[in-house]
Amino acid sequence: MSLYPPLFFSGVRVESVAEDWTTIRVSHRVRPWNCNVNRSAFGGTLFAMTDPFYAVMAAGQLGSGYRIWNIVGGIEFLAPGRGTVSATMQLRADEVEVIRDQIRADGHSVTTHTTEIHTADGTLVARASQDLSVRSIRS
Secondary structure (H helix, E strand, O other): OOOOHHHHOOOEEEEEEOOOOOEEEEEEEOOOOOEOOOOOEOHHHHHHOOOOHHHHHHHHHHOOOEEEEEEEEEEEEOOOOOOEEEEEEEOOHHHHHHHHHHHHHHOEEEEEEEEEEEEOOOOEEEEEEEEEEEEEOOO
8 A cells, every 4th residue: 555656655654554454554754855845744745644544444344335435634734743753543343333324324424534643752743534425336
């Protein structure tokens, strides 16, 4: 996943993916060629650190037969991201069961997921969120 061009070229590295697709950890090392004018992490890169991963975890846990995409995304910048920043996304099995239940009841599910991005010393840099839409593609 670290070789996916939008992540690779922005310097985002996938550090780990849980076998059960419940947790993904990513990092980004801020360097002179990938920082903003304040020498901190570029905001688009911070959002890219979180953007695809809830959909990836949902697809891994739900399996085939679903159309999954982010319909809303946002980020709140709280402090400059310097050095190495990291984020851990979690989509617990019980949350996926809620998604399944919503699809059975309503034909679709929309859930909101939030991720915090921190520096190595624990400073909270940003809080990103995505609204994940899931629909069954089975008749």
